[in-house]
Amino acid sequence: MGGDRAPDEIVAGALLASVGRVEPILVGPPELDCxxxxxxxxxxxxGMHEKPVDAVRAKPGSSLVVACRLVAEGKxxxxxxxxNTGAVLAASLFTMRRVRGIYRPAIAAPIPAMxxxxxxxDAGANADARPEHLLQFAxxxxxxxxxxxxxxxxxxxxxxxxxxxxxxxxxxxQTHELLAASDLNFVGNVESRRLLDGxxxxxxxxxxxxxxxxxxxxxxxxxxxxxxxxxxxxxWRAKLGGLLLRPALRNLRHQLDPDTYGGAYLLGLRGLAVxxxxxxxxxxxxxxxxxxxLGVEHRVVERVAEQMGSRVVASAGPKNPDRMMR
Amino acid sequence: MGGDRAPDEIVAGALLASVGRVEPILVGPPELDCxxxxxxxxxxxxGMHEKPVDAVRAKPGSSLVVACRLVAEGKxxxxxxxxNTGAVLAASLFTMRRVRGIYRPAIAAPIPAMxxxxxxxDAGANADARPEHLLQFAxxxxxxxxxxxxxxxxxxxxxxxxxxxxxxxxxxxQTHELLAASDLNFVGNVESRRLLDGxxxxxxxxxxxxxxxxxxxxxxxxxxxxxxxxxxxxxWRAKLGGLLLRPALRNLRHQLDPDTYGGAYLLGLRGLAVxxxxxxxxxxxxxxxxxxxLGVEHRVVERVAEQMGSRVVASAGPKNPDRMMR
Numbered sequence: 001m002g003g004d005r006a007p008d009e010i011v012a013g014a015l016l017a018s019v020g021r022v023e024p025i026l027v028g029p030p031e032l033d034c035x036x037x038x039x040x041x042x043x044x045x046x047g048m049h050e051k052p053v054d055a056v057r058a059k060p061g062s063s064l065v066v067a068c069r070l071v072a073e074g075k076x077x078x079x080x081x082x083x084n085t086g087a088v089l090a091a092s093l094f095t096m097r098r099v100r101g102i103y104r105p106a107i108a109a110p111i112p113a114m115x116x117x118x119x120x121x122d123a124g125a126n127a128d129a130r131p132e133h134l135l136q137f138a139x140x141x142x143x144x145x146x147x148x149x150x151x152x153x154x155x156x157x158x159x160x161x162x163x164x165x166x167x168x169x170x171x172x173x174q175t176h177e178l179l180a181a182s183d184l185n186f187v188g189n190v191e192s193r194r195l196l197d198g199x200x201x202x203x204x205x206x207x208x209x210x211x212x213x214x215x216x217x218x219x220x221x222x223x224x225x226x227x228x229x230x231x232x233x234x235x236w237r238a239k240l241g242g243l244l245l246r247p248a249l250r251n252l253r254h255q256l257d258p259d260t261y262g263g264a265y266l267l268g269l270r271g272l273a274v275x276x277x278x279x280x281x282x283x284x285x286x287x288x289x290x291x292x293x294l295g296v297e298h299r300v301v302e303r304v305a306e307q308m309g310s311r312v313v314a315s316a317g318p319k320n321p322d323r324m325m326r
Numbered sequence: 327m328g329g330d331r332a333p334d335e336i337v338a339g340a341l342l343a344s345v346g347r348v349e350p351i352l353v354g355p356p357e358l359d360c361x362x363x364x365x366x367x368x369x370x371x372x373g374m375h376e377k378p379v380d381a382v383r384a385k386p387g388s389s390l391v392v393a394c395r396l397v398a399e400g401k402x403x404x405x406x407x408x409x410n411t412g413a414v415l416a417a418s419l420f421t422m423r424r425v426r427g428i429y430r431p432a433i434a435a436p437i438p439a440m441x442x443x444x445x446x447x448d449a450g451a452n453a454d455a456r457p458e459h460l461l462q463f464a465x466x467x468x469x470x471x472x473x474x475x476x477x478x479x480x481x482x483x484x485x486x487x488x489x490x491x492x493x494x495x496x497x498x499x500q501t502h503e504l505l506a507a508s509d510l511n512f513v514g515n516v517e518s519r520r521l522l523d524g525x526x527x528x529x530x531x532x533x534x535x536x537x538x539x540x541x542x543x544x545x546x547x548x549x550x551x552x553x554x555x556x557x558x559x560x561x562w563r564a565k566l567g568g569l570l571l572r573p574a575l576r577n578l579r580h581q582l583d584p585d586t587y588g589g590a591y592l593l594g595l596r597g598l599a600v601x602x603x604x605x606x607x608x609x610x611x612x613x614x615x616x617x618x619x620l621g622v623e624h625r626v627v628e629r630v631a632e633q634m635g636s637r638v639v640a641s642a643g644p645k646n647p648d649r650m651m652r
Contacts, residue, residue, distance in 0.1 A: 051492075114549060124487060127495035161450060161537040166377075169453035169534045192538045193545030208495045211487040212518045212535055213542050219519030220546035223440060227581070228554075231574035241570025248557035248564045255553070 001028050001045045001063040002083020004279045010082065011035060013285020022293050025076055027067040042066040048278065052086030056094060064088065068095040071271040078292040080263070082276040082285065089125050089266060096271035101308035104129065105268035106137045107207065107275065108144045109214055110261040115198035119144050123264055124211035131174040134204050138184055139307045140267040141202035147298035154201035157190035159209060165189065171206060179204070221256050225249070262287030265295060272301050327354050327371045327389040328409020330605045336408065337361060339611020348619050351402055353393040368392040374604065378412030382420060390414065394421040397597040404598040404618040406589070408606045414599055415451050415592060422597035425627070427634035430455065431594035432463045433533065433601065434470045435540060436587040441524035445470050449590055450537035457500040460530050464510055465633045466593040467528035473624035480527035483516035485535060491515065497532060505530070547582050551575070588614030591621060598627050
């Protein structure tokens with residue numbers, strides 16, 4: 001029931017993704033038409049504009065909380081939601097709990113860089129974070145890059161406002177020291193102007209900065225492509241040019257489209273959650289589900305726990321590898 | 327002597343701008359060919375990669391420090407530099423000092439938003455800042471919007487990761503309260519995806535966030551336009567399309583070009599400094615100089631001081647309104 005286009009596009013996306021070993025479970029009200037997919041009933045809904053923590057506490061019977069609980073109880077392997085990010089975070093945290101040793105879960109968001117994706121972590125879960133949190137974000141991001149992006153020994157960089165170690169704020173300077181002393185493949189700071197260059201496989205930052213960077217990329221791309229479209233309306237010459245360039249522009253839009261990856265992973269919990277864009281189309285929802293399945297197959301939750309030197313003792317992991325849920 | 331293309335493009339830019347009441351003074355080594363413009367000799371140079379504060383302290387005879395001192399001493403009205411931003415900040419601070427009541431100078435950078443420029447403040451001077459600093463940045467940004475962008479009662483927004491007051495980090499939540507209680511035309515938070523929409527005349531943030539946002543816009547535009555160019559090389563059809571669209575693309579590039587405004591203002595000091603892009607061409611340098619002259623004519627330094635309820639007692643201001651310098 002989450003997102004701007006629920007439930008229609010969510011159900012349609014789940015049906016699209018329901019191939020092979022992926023078995024979506026839909027969570028929603030009794031009257032929901034699930035097109036033959038498994039249906040777990042939830043009577044309540046968390047709205048897009050409710051205060052996350054309050055809403056999740058007040059609505060244990062909401063589709064979101066029920067869905068997260070299915071993962072926590074081992075009845076599903078991963079939860080996918082296009083709902084309120086804060087609420088997904090809160091519901092996941094309350095039901096699945098953190099991996100032992102992890103201070104804070106973080107959002108790992110793939111950025112469509114030119115030479116293949118870069119993972120940005122934290123993309124918005126922790127607006128205020130400390131250096132030791134960022135160090136863990138780096139480890140989680142590296143697991144993501146290895147398992148989901150299939151990159152061996154991923155290059156890790158710290159997002160800052162200058163390449164030199166001493167450039168940045170208190171947080172980045174202290175984090176730089178921790179990263180440099182770690183066994184990660186840390187190669188230094190990266191400036192945000194290089195985020196789309198593929199200068200790193202993993203880019204680490206606090207959730208405020210990450211969210212600002214991610215939304216700036218999104219806003220700039222949209223503005224630019226829209227401006228290009230209106231420029232191409234201003235004369236016959238430009239109109240014809242735009243027409244001829246249309247396939248190239250479509251490629252470009254596709255290349256930059258965050259929906260290609262379907263969503264962001266919430267890492268550091270004893271179960272997996274994938275957060276899709278709020279305005280996800282059925283294709284984006286299907287991508288998010290496939291992408292969530294990949295995380296289960298690659299045992300991302302267990303790999304994060306191993307990095308922390310701990311083992312996942314709760315129900316997380318592919319106990320039932322043929323099942324996915326929404 | 328600052329910037330990647332000094333001294334040639336700087337001198338050429340100064341010559342271009344040397345029209346009417348604008349009289350550039352060039353500061354540099356004795357052998358510098360100033361093409362007939364006034365020349366103040368400085369034997370030393372601050373390099374792009376030197377540590378700003380150390381370099382400025384160690385090199386009182388550098389072109390940058392000498393140029394800033396000319397403003398501090400009332401021998402010039404404003405300094406323009408394409409050099410190391412940190413060094414310009416340090417040299418300006420040491421020589422011109424702060425306006426009474428101002429905690430920290432800040433960088434006000436115009437963003438090329440679709441409906442005309444938005445000023446982002448702080449764009450990088452204060453990587454760590456407190457709520458009371460951001461409140462002052464907002465006042466300084468409003469002066470900039472009124473005087474330089476000619477906007478009456480400019481709309482002020484706080485850059486955050488959600489539109490609601492409580493969304494963001496500790497810094498934005500506390501700053502939101504201060505802004506809401508001020509007499510500014512503060513209308514709430516803005517997300518970075520709307521930076522290019524012209525959703526605000528003044529966008530306030532700490533210098534780390536501002537710098538990340540600014541460089542993300544720059545990087546995303548460059549990546550996108552370059553990708554579009556290579557897409558337009560991949561087939562005859564696309565090539566022809568690109569050719570026909572070329573004037574439209576040129577318009578767009580121009581519209582988004584930060585060099586259109588020539589640079590960023592350093593505000594809060596008893597004199598004015600304009601920081602141009604490090605790779606400024608002669609046209610960009612000339613724009614920066616004209617834009618600096620505008621700040622002098624509109625008495626931006628005095629207006630900032632008035633906002634602080636103080637008066638500029640040092641040498642700042644258009645004592646000699648016919649003179650500009652580099």
